[in-house]
Amino acid sequence: MEPIAIISIFVLAVFVGFEVVSKVSSTLHTPLMSGANAIHGVILVGAIIVADHSKTNLELGLAVAAIILATINMVGGFVVTDRMLEMFKPKKGGENK
Amino acid sequence: MSYFVYSLIGLAAGVCFILALKGLSTPKTARRGNMIGAIGATIATVVVFFYSKDGESLPLNNLGWILGAIAVGVVIGVPAARKVQMTQMPQLVALFNGVGGGAAALVAIVEYLNLGETASTPVVIATVFTVIVGCVSFSGSIITFLKLQELMTTRPVVFPGGRFVIAGTLATTLAAAVWVVIELGTNPLLILAALSLLFGVLFVLPVGGADVPIVISLLNAFTGLTVAASGYVLDSTLLIIAGTLVGASGTILTRLMAEAMGRSLFGTLFGAFTAKQQEATGAAEDRPVRSGSPDDVAILLNYARRVVIVPGFGLAVAQAQHTVRELADLMLAKGIDVAYGIHPVAGRMPGHMNVLLAEANVPYDQLAEMEEVNPTFAQTDVAIVIGANDVVNPAAQTTPGCPIYGMPILEVANAANIIFLKRSMRPGFAGIENELLFDPKTMLLFGDAKASLTKVVSALKNL
Numbered sequence: 001m002e003p004i005a006i007i008s009i010f011v012l013a014v015f016v017g018f019e020v021v022s023k024v025s026s027t028l029h030t031p032l033m034s035g036a037n038a039i040h041g042v043i044l045v046g047a048i049i050v051a052d053h054s055k056t057n058l059e060l061g062l063a064v065a066a067i068i069l070a071t072i073n074m075v076g077g078f079v080v081t082d083r084m085l086e087m088f089k090p091k092k093g094g095e096n097k
Numbered sequence: 098m099s100y101f102v103y104s105l106i107g108l109a110a111g112v113c114f115i116l117a118l119k120g121l122s123t124p125k126t127a128r129r130g131n132m133i134g135a136i137g138a139t140i141a142t143v144v145v146f147f148y149s150k151d152g153e154s155l156p157l158n159n160l161g162w163i164l165g166a167i168a169v170g171v172v173i174g175v176p177a178a179r180k181v182q183m184t185q186m187p188q189l190v191a192l193f194n195g196v197g198g199g200a201a202a203l204v205a206i207v208e209y210l211n212l213g214e215t216a217s218t219p220v221v222i223a224t225v226f227t228v229i230v231g232c233v234s235f236s237g238s239i240i241t242f243l244k245l246q247e248l249m250t251t252r253p254v255v256f257p258g259g260r261f262v263i264a265g266t267l268a269t270t271l272a273a274a275v276w277v278v279i280e281l282g283t284n285p286l287l288i289l290a291a292l293s294l295l296f297g298v299l300f301v302l303p304v305g306g307a308d309v310p311i312v313i314s315l316l317n318a319f320t321g322l323t324v325a326a327s328g329y330v331l332d333s334t335l336l337i338i339a340g341t342l343v344g345a346s347g348t349i350l351t352r353l354m355a356e357a358m359g360r361s362l363f364g365t366l367f368g369a370f371t372a373k374q375q376e377a378t379g380a381a382e383d384r385p386v387r388s389g390s391p392d393d394v395a396i397l398l399n400y401a402r403r404v405v406i407v408p409g410f411g412l413a414v415a416q417a418q419h420t421v422r423e424l425a426d427l428m429l430a431k432g433i434d435v436a437y438g439i440h441p442v443a444g445r446m447p448g449h450m451n452v453l454l455a456e457a458n459v460p461y462d463q464l465a466e467m468e469e470v471n472p473t474f475a476q477t478d479v480a481i482v483i484g485a486n487d488v489v490n491p492a493a494q495t496t497p498g499c500p501i502y503g504m505p506i507l508e509v510a511n512a513a514n515i516i517f518l519k520r521s522m523r524p525g526f527a528g529i530e531n532e533l534l535f536d537p538k539t540m541l542l543f544g545d546a547k548a549s550l551t552k553v554v555s556a557l558k559n560l
Binding site for chain 2: 007017023039041043044053062070072
């Protein structure tokens with residue numbers, strides 16, 4: 001990929017990242033952190049790619065370890081975030097501000 | 098599948114992640130946001146199996162290993178996330194973050210071994226970055242886990258010359274990084290990884306218990322950046338987008354959390370080196386406190402007009418959220434005005450108390466945030482502090498140099514009476530004595546929060 005394309009993607013993503021969370025109530029700090037944590041579990045994709053083109057046993061072994069860790073991060077992260085947010089579900093008193 | 102379609106699907110997953118973060122910023126849409134994030138991650142994972150970059154034939158090589166490893170990850174991750182107690186969620190998040198950082202570092206190492214001599218300098222630099230930050234995130238998160246799980250001391254760990262050791266380790270790590278870039282080789286990279294792991298440990302050790310959540314958030318942002326860097330190494334736009342999003346939003350979130358605690362980020366990370374030593378608290382141990390019985394508490398509550406309940410980590414430990422709601426309902430039935438005063442960082446994580454009380458179906462309109470409730474303490478007859486300590490400790494306002502100085506607190510000292518439900522005279526998570534415990538208008542009720550509250554409820558019913 002062209003370096004300038006990569007830099008553009010990076011800079012734009014930084015601004016989007018800043019923007020989407022700039023106004024969040026402290027109530028949601030923990031679930032938001034946990035959700036973002038689950039999202040970086042997408043490194044699983046990278047782990048699968050390197051496992052695909054591993055040539056030696058050492059490489060494959062490390063790649064398999066990476067897949068296990070990344071899966072724990074991703075799947076566990078989304079499940080635990082959902083459990084936190086489950087608690088917010090049944091409310092009659094309107095929105096929490 | 099063509100590269101174009103593959104990239105397009107990756108972009109869709111990236112959009113899912115943006116919508117997920119957006120959704121997670123508002124209570125109403127938070128759960129849906131998390132769902133969208135999970136869908137994005139699933140799409141991204143599934144699609145890799147149907148695309149082969151170098152025109153090689155599908156299925157992927159080592160497919161059995163890949164699927165087996167994913168299965169192992171699911172078998173470990175899901176039950177851990179399902180079974181964890183509410184009180185232990187923060188450390189689980191720390192652990193998940195750590196393994197993510199470790200995974201990113203491993204991915205970079207494997208790719209580096211694979212490329213060997215053919216790696217271009219920018220790729221090597223990105224690899225080095227991923228290994229350093231990924232390893233720091235991994236070992237740092239393990240230390241935060243140990244601190245939150247109280248498997249090690251929650252106080253800042255400072256040893257003589259500590260700052261020189263840390264600075265020295267950092268300098269050596271950076272030197273090793275330069276070495277890797279110039280020399281190219283497996284051994285330099287492994288030495289770099291080892292040094293980075295050590296630096297992660299040293300970096301988190303001096304952080305005091307109450308500041309640990311901020312560090313978790315910071316390490317979370319770090320892991321995001323490592324994912325972005327490994328995306329560059331692997332030429333994956335999706336990883337760059339997802340990693341950068343988490344890095345950027347994580348940085349903002351870290352700042353917001355630090356602000357909620359009235360701390361600067363710098364003070365959080367390096368405060369232990371600059372803070373004055375605490376004066377010995379030995380003398381305080383012998384001072385008299387006024388402890389009461391559940392009946393005394395019930396009588397006090399029965400004749401109050403306004404009561405503010407201040408929950409803390411002790412409530413979470415005792416799982417007393419349902420009992421506290423019972424008590425609040427009983428007081429409301431007696432015509433007493435009841436509110437919950439929620440400190441933004443009460444418990445072990447921001448928003449911990451909201452989650453806990455929501456589980457007991459406490460109506461949202463009874464939960465008052467700190468800015469709302471503080472001016473009302475002067476008209477409050479009784480403030481009941483349940484298993485909280487640091488968030489009501491006046492030392493935050495009166496004792497410059499103490500670890501929590503400058504943190505906004507719930508000003509329960511202004512209430513006519515204060516009741517502390519505590520397990521013991523042990524200081525709070527930050528390890529600081531609370532003057533309020535010795536105040537003449539304070540009554541202490543020792544014991545497990547749930548057991549104490551149950552006794553107060555039955556005593557109040559009989560009045």
